[in-house]
Amino acid sequence: MSRRLAFSLVAVASLLATAPAHSQSPGLVARPRGAADDARGSIELVDPKVLRVCADPSNLPFSDRAGDGFENRLAALLAKKLGKDLAYSYYPGATGFIRNTLNAHLCDVVMGMPQGDDLVQPTNPYYRTSYAAVYRAGSDLEGLTSLADPRLAEAKRIGLVANTPPGNLLARYGLLGAVKPYPLVVDTRVDAPGADMIRDLESGAIDVAILWGPIAGYHAKKSAGRLKLALLSGDKGARMSFRIAMGVRHSDQEWKRELNRLIAQNQNEIDRLLADFGVPMIDEADAPITPAPVTPAP
Structure with a gap:
């Protein structure tokens, strides 16, 4: 990001x-x-x-x-x-x-x-969009929508960009010990923490990547089905969208x-x-938005 x-x-x-x-x-x-x-x-x-x-x-x-x-x-x-x-x-x-x-x-x-x-x-x-979790297709994280999901506490390695809002929820749920941090402050000309996190996810170095929705959606779409995305809901006053x-x-x-x-x-x-570009869009009720089809010219 x-x-x-x-x-x-x-x-x-x-x-x-x-x-x-x-x-x-x-x-x-x-x-x-x-x-x-x-x-x-x-x-x-x-x-x-x-x-x-x-x-x-x-x-x-x-x-x-x-x-x-x-x-x-x-x-x-x-x-x-x-x-x-x-x-x-x-x-x-x-x-x-x-x-x-x-x-x-x-x-x-x-x-x-x-x-x-x-x-x-x-x-x-x-x-309007939200932070998202990206995980490998076929993993046991299918259906994940919240960082309160107990499956994340089962020896999962979690990728997170430091000092972004999801970190507060991970702390509240006692999951910081499972976090592999990625830097927020980088020179974007030479570093790309989001792309690094996705490479680690695909290699198995982490089990789930917590990323800002447009970055998560972009890499999930590029993966040709290898990765899946779930938008995260806020909880306990923490805002995700x-x-x-x-x-x-x-x-x-x-x-x-x-x-x-x-x-x-x-x-x-x-x-x-x-x-x-794979950007996951949601309405004010957090329901996914599907773009309207193109109307053919008369």
Whole structure:
């Protein structure tokens, strides 16, 4: 997971949890609204003819310089609908990402931000998903939906990215001794903890991988049936699911409204794009969302 998204998810979970706050690494704290960082004021779009996007240059399945991530494909879709050219400013998804990109006016939108992160002004969400468990097909973990499942206590080796929300539930259920941790803070140009965890799962070094839903779904889909995915439900005040929106500057009100209109008008096409990458989508009742079929042109 990109550090930017992971940090945001933990911060949002910490703000919204009814249980004691999650343990936080540096930067994983509640942040004030970002108007102070947006010091250049309300100028809306620098170039109205170009959709300018800031993204991590090496963070599949979300984005990369080759344009192969689903956020790249989403940006291309929106640019086409808007009749704009598409341009990127790339920056590693670490602490300071928003300050050094969006709020520095190097771009006008960040494609994937959890709703509730005050560092940006979010649009309406364009999907909702959850953390997930990935396990080998044919294992005795079929039907797993909760980290409270007693099968996880039966000598299972659990892969987990450190300092992400599922760790709090694993601690409550006394399962931290079974955890093999993977680092959250990495240089995405050379390290990919999610991919490392999936390789360990396929080799048998771990029995289950706990990952953010889009990463879990992407690797499960690529496995050609070798791996299976189960979305995890929250428990005891721990939040597992999040709404994902686009992020714009707090000052850019009309731009936010334009993006909201675009999301509403193209939600079915957005759903199909996400499904192509294996992103597991859920509605507000946690029921799976299946994209609507394409209607043939008359």
